[in-house]
Amino acid sequence: MAGLTTPHKITTFLMFEGRAEEAMRFYTSLFDDSEVVALDRYGPGDTGPEGTVRQASFRLAGQPFLCIDSPAEHEFGFTPAMSLYVQCDSAAELDRLYGQLAEGGQALMPVGSYGFSARFGWVNDRFGVSWQLNLPGSPDTAPGA
Numbered sequence: 001m002a003g004l005t006t007p008h009k010i011t012t013f014l015m016f017e018g019r020a021e022e023a024m025r026f027y028t029s030l031f032d033d034s035e036v037v038a039l040d041r042y043g044p045g046d047t048g049p050e051g052t053v054r055q056a057s058f059r060l061a062g063q064p065f066l067c068i069d070s071p072a073e074h075e076f077g078f079t080p081a082m083s084l085y086v087q088c089d090s091a092a093e094l095d096r097l098y099g100q101l102a103e104g105g106q107a108l109m110p111v112g113s114y115g116f117s118a119r120f121g122w123v124n125d126r127f128g129v130s131w132q133l134n135l136p137g138s139p140d141t142a143p144g145a
Contacts, residue, residue: 020053083130
C-alpha cells in the first residue's frame, strides 16, 4: 500500500476479495464523521480485476482504515478473533447498528445484558467483518433490569 498513508502509526487494514468498495461505502453510511478519503481502482491489464479496489482509505467516526480487494484468492477470511469494537452512545444507536450489520451476516451474541456490559451485541457482517457493539454502563442499569 505504498500510496496510502495515515496520520496514525497503526491503522486497521481490511482485505476483501472483490467487495471492498461496497463494504467501505456501507460502513461510512453507518457512522457520523465518516468518509471515503482515497480510492484507487485496478485498471485494464492490472493484476486485479478491473474496477475493484487496488487500495483505499476511509474513516469511521474519525478513525482511519485501509482496505484492498486482493487479486489473489485465499484460504482465509475475516475471523471474530479480531473485531471492531464500538462504544455506542445510546441503546437506540446500538440497536440500529446491530440490525444493519447483522443483515445478511451472522449474530454471534444477540443484544442483551451480560455480566460485563449493560447492553452488548456481537455480529459478523455480510462481508465477514466482526463487530462488538457496547453501551457503557453497569449491568445493573440494563434496560429491563
